[in-house]
Amino acid sequence: MSEQTGKQLSKEEKDARFEAELLPVLDPLYNFAYRLTLDEDDANDLVQETYLKAYRFFDYFEQGTNAKAWLFRILKNSFINEFRKKSKQPAKVDYSEVEGYYNTDDVEGDSGVATTTDMRSESVQDLIGDEVASALNTLPVDFRTVIILCDLEGFTYEEMAKILDIPIGTVRSRLHRARNSLKEKLEKYAKTMGYNS
Amino acid sequence: MESKFTEMYQKEPAEENGNGCEQVINLLDLMVDGEASAEEQHFFNKHIEECVNCFENHQKQKLLKGLISGHLKRVIVPESLAQTIKAKIQETI
Numbered sequence: 001m002s003e004q005t006g007k008q009l010s011k012e013e014k015d016a017r018f019e020a021e022l023l024p025v026l027d028p029l030y031n032f033a034y035r036l037t038l039d040e041d042d043a044n045d046l047v048q049e050t051y052l053k054a055y056r057f058f059d060y061f062e063q064g065t066n067a068k069a070w071l072f073r074i075l076k077n078s079f080i081n082e083f084r085k086k087s088k089q090p091a092k093v094d095y096s097e098v099e100g101y102y103n104t105d106d107v108e109g110d111s112g113v114a115t116t117t118d119m120r121s122e123s124v125q126d127l128i129g130d131e132v133a134s135a136l137n138t139l140p141v142d143f144r145t146v147i148i149l150c151d152l153e154g155f156t157y158e159e160m161a162k163i164l165d166i167p168i169g170t171v172r173s174r175l176h177r178a179r180n181s182l183k184e185k186l187e188k189y190a191k192t193m194g195y196n197s
Numbered sequence: 198m199e200s201k202f203t204e205m206y207q208k209e210p211a212e213e214n215g216n217g218c219e220q221v222i223n224l225l226d227l228m229v230d231g232e233a234s235a236e237e238q239h240f241f242n243k244h245i246e247e248c249v250n251c252f253e254n255h256q257k258q259k260l261l262k263g264l265i266s267g268h269l270k271r272v273i274v275p276e277s278l279a280q281t282i283k284a285k286i287q288e289t290i
Contacts, residue, residue, distance in 0.1 A: 051282045157230070
């Protein structure tokens with residue numbers, strides 16, 4: 001509505017800049033959406049919605065500034081506004097599967113299951129990845145978010161504060177609590193894999 | 198007398214426990230995330246040279262971060278998504 005007042009780009013210029021600056025973020029953005037929604041269709045919708053909003057407000061985006069952080073922020077807000085309502089639950093996680101795994105693990109670590117396994121083999125690496133993913137998925141979405149932003153996407157605390165609209169101090173304490181919680185969840189698993197200290 | 202004693206006793210843990218361990222624990226995230234200042238790094242590194250506990254905690258924190266950055270699989274973006282986005286934009290504008 002008020003777009004006439006913004007600095008005007010021709011449609012061609014706008015489209016070209018949009019493609020050059022924002023579309024390269026598609027991969028990390030989709031991954032972030034997936035880690036938030038834990039559903040491929042929802043991630044798809046969320047990313048589409050994010051890009052539509054970004055296009056609509058593209059005149060407000062300053063060229064050369066952090067496009068990735070800007071898009072992550074839009075996506076995070078869309079997620080809070082719409083997807084959270086939709087799925088009352090913080091995340092669709094198959095808890096029974098996770099529980100099942102941990103329960104069978106109660107046998108105590110003296111069975112030495114993992115000691116003969118070559119930690120470098122591809123299947124073991126995959127296994128670790130799966131385990132990390134399921135532990136992460138059981139965290140509340142706020143915790144999951146800071147871990148993804150920091151450890152997977154490499155955002156700085158300052159960027160995270162902007163994306164999430166919270167003070168840096170809150171970023172720090174949330175990250176701290178998120179990691180403690182993740183650590184707890186992974187501890188049992190770590191023991192069976194010989195990461196015991 | 199008694200109250201003075203308990204007062205002192207209560208004060209003790211916070212200070213005595215220290216040798217900087219508590220500060221070092223607070224710096225763990227900053228260190229693994231590369232957010233610590235030069236001064237904080239210096240303090241941290243000096244401390245873990247002498248403190249086995251904190252040294253181990255640092256190792257664990259690095260390991261945890263590495264598990265996410267190194268082992269969490271990235272999902273593959275559906276091939277059609279970029280096209281769908283471009284098409285939708287043209288439709289709605």
